[in-house]
Amino acid sequence: MPVAVPELGTFKHVPETKEQLDWAELVTVDLSQLDTPAGKKRQADILISAVREMGFFYVKNFGISQERVDRQFALGKQFYELPLEEKLKYVPQGLDEGQFNGYVPAGRRTVDQEGKIKDKIEIYNIPKFNGDFRHIHPAVISEKIEEVEEFARALHTEVLDPLFVLLALALELPEDYFTKIHQYQVKSEDHLRYMRYEKYPSEINAKLQNWSYGHTDLGSFTLLFRQPVAALQIRLPSTNEWKWVKPQDATLTVNACDALEFLTAGYVKSTVHRVTVPPKDQQHVDRLGLLYFSRPHNDVRLSTIQDSPVLQRAGYTENEFEKSGNPVPTVEEWTFAKQKWQRTKAGSLRKDHATATILPGFNEKVYV
Template identity: 65%
Template sequence: MPVPVPTLGSFEYVAETKEHLPWADLVTLDLSLYATPKGRKELAKTLITAVREKGFFYVRNFGVSQEAVNRQFAIGKAFYDLPLEEKLRYVPDNFDKGGFNGYMPAGRIIIDPNTGLKDKVEVYNIPKFNGDFTHDHPAPVSRNLPEIEQFVRDLQTKVVEPLLTLVAIALELPEDYLRKIHQYEVKSEACNHHRSSSDRAHRYLYPRYMKCSKHPMSDNERLSSWVPGHTDLGSFTLLFRQPVAGLQIQDPVTEEWKWVKPQNATLTVNTCDALQLLTGGYVQSTIHRVMPPPKDQQHVDRLGLLYFSRPHNDVKLATIQDSPVLQREGYVKNPFEASGNPVPTMEEWTFAKQKWQRTGYLGPQRASKEVLPGVSREGLYLNRPWMGLRLGHRLPPFFCFY
């Protein structure tokens, strides 16, 4: 049965930058090949190489129309056009304890202690539509909830589940092995997210929208990241983007920062902490950040649309012991197991990391703050042999901004 479609204002995309930037060399997965066993085998081989070497890749032919994507961008724009006072009504009651469903205003994190420059991130998160969460939203979201739900469920079935299947095939596991711990109807903090960013604000909504508004930036803002280097919490992050440059990834081997080029009719996807932990470091959770756009794009609004997939809340983030590949390659312990600390569930990891980001990371004593009981920021620094990378290389703490 078709979902009713309320009238929305239009959303206009912008021209690509003409600047020559150092672009990351990322592979593209064509999900039209997924329909056959041979195609899935080929895709699994391509995907596992991508998520081990870079942690980022593109996806095309994923079965969601550009019209549906454009509608989500328009919903995000309508939300961010609301007065700040209206958006502040939707700050979660448990914000200081790591809660994230609802609105999170900008300025939560000092990204340059020398100048006092704060983050440019606003967030509005919409949780799952599976009955476990209440849905009390401002008008631009609430009147479009059926459409948002359909969009989210399409991303789950047409993108996330195929990607989980391909990772399982690459690990020589049953095809449904990872899908079983990522079922949409089971409670988890998986969500869709709109993000918008500007020199004043960098905003998010589940689906997340990113907006860069047309105001001039100070010298400090031009030189500072809007979202500092971080990793994401869950299994996969799906990112729809305007053709505005801003996203950068840090090469896991060379540590060089490379720009991620927006591409037409594709999703940008990255693997996250949960998959890295579940595979003992075999899969990469790559550090990435958001920088101000090139000069020829700083005059336009910039929006992005994201969806975050995570395992069920009660899943222990211990290394999978059933994979012949992980056993052969020696990826049998993740940082928690290697350090003798308790292995958190997905729910514990989500709220602990969120809370730490908002409290421990900000304070003058942040270096000694704990992420989880018994696990400090330093406790997550490990040599990288367990990740299959060169000896002596230091692993930055798992860290995510929302």
Template identity: 85%
Template sequence: MPVPVPELGTYNYVPETKEQLDWAELVTVDLAAFNTPEGKKQQADILIAAVREKGFFYVKNFGISQERVDRQFALGKRFYELPLEEKLKYVPRGLDEGQFNGYVPAGRRVIDQENNIRDQIEIFNIPKFNGDFDHSHHPAVVAEKLEEVEEFARSLHSEVLDPLYVLLAIALELPEDYFTNIHKYEVKSEDHLRYMRYSKYPPEINAKLSNWSYGHTDLGSFTLLFRQPVAGLQIRYPSTNEWKWVKPQDATLTVNACDALQFLTAGYVKSTVHRVTVPPKDQQHVDRLGLLYFSRPHNDVKLDTIKSPLLEREGYTENEFESGGNPVPTMEEWTFAKQKWQRSKARVSGYETATILPGFNEKVYA
């Protein structure tokens, strides 16, 4: 007989740190103002300034209740409580070749070469529910709640991402549906919902570490990060190269712009470098559970510079591929090229740059 799956119950967040950290100054996009032309224009101005200057911002009033968010955190917690041998059944075939949907175990990256310390990061990715991906092979704790997971993922599109893409189009003087038309849920793309756990290290290991993950950029359009109070996320200010902590804000999402938008706008939008560093001492005794959603253009979208009146006036007309006379990749080609590089190279440290595709060298940041 099948083993009954218990209800999710409540999810209890740990207290925020009491340490005084050097927090990033980030603006907030308010989607409550989205329903009027004046409100749209105002929020579009806020958004474009954010993705130009720092690449990160907060979003509030996005129409998804905290109860629904808490249930997703509880589901992620339940998944990570499974025995390792059970989780390993869901490692994707071709993980080293760039496949990423399913379970990615910890320990694949050396984050401190001198002391041979490996990461303790676990990932579980759930792709779109649009018919392009197989959802028949999930652990029972997820399979039992799959309709709820689908509803949550779809609501992120309609309630958060679509409005943000409309605001971005307005800011770039494009038709309002420009970006929503290349980010439709029904069309194949490598979007995914992610439950992510950074397991705690003992104090003597934390004392040797600089960070829990290296600085990197995300490869899609927007990444949505739900509030969780274990401080660790830091962003690298593009103008000064300073690292700043990102403060968890009540009733908000943290959003960052990613590689695809940087390519599509020839660098006008910044794909900001970020990392997870060692948490403050009053939070180092707990695991850090993350709930994220990665939004990406359709697989067949070519990542050449869009024809925007604003970009053309400002002189942003060629991205890295175009300026070097190299083939411009599709989103699918970029996704799997970068994922393959991350899977193969990220197991060891010590390298500085790597050519992912002709015309683009990925940098590695401490």
């Protein structure tokens, strides 16, 4: 018999930390200011400064209510309350080869220098609803799938499309330059993610430096909904210092990713970030995240944009693949090569893994 699915109910976020942390000073892009050319220009200037100097920024007034956001958090919470044997039914075939949609269980990698403590990170990825196929989900999600689809599509129209317009303006490109290669109905590896960092006992936290080590995301922009358990840190490009990212009410936290760095030959910085051990007053709770990962169409080749006057004037004309003389990959080739590296069971601190060749012309880097 089918299992009854409980009502979502309300979702209550845990209190923010009372500890005084070294917070990053991030700017905010205000999407309510795009009705005039002057407003667009101002917000485009804020965005390009952020993705060049910090990599992370906040977005406000994005037209999606907190109630809708909290329903997605509640849905993620319900999924993670399922028995492990039920969640394991949704592990994708080919996980070790880079497949990622569905459930990625915890414990695949180690997070300490000695290689003895396994991660407690669980992931559930939901691919785009673009007609290619219908993914099979557990009942707690499938019974709300229309709501999930509406939410995911709204992230494109209400958040990503305006950000891509601002980025194009900042690079003196046509406004639709980036939206044309990020159309929802075209095949790409975008996905919505529910992510849980299960708490460790205090004696384990005392042995750990981080819950996940420094890395960059592989796509265009990552959207992170407000997460009050402080643990996210970014590495400042100018000084390599690590700073905490403060949860701000009624905002999204957004970071630029690898694909934009390749397309701009490094003018846009792919943000190095990590999840570290939370403050002591928050170590007793699990950390539930709601994220969206945006990527260009699969067939887009990650060559440097040559028709941006800004990139030409600044001398950003060749990315790492082009400088090395190796073939420039498509987004699909890049995505699955890096996902294969990310999904390996090898410890993330092992030297041969941390600096592995993802594709000819690009080696990963150690960020500690």
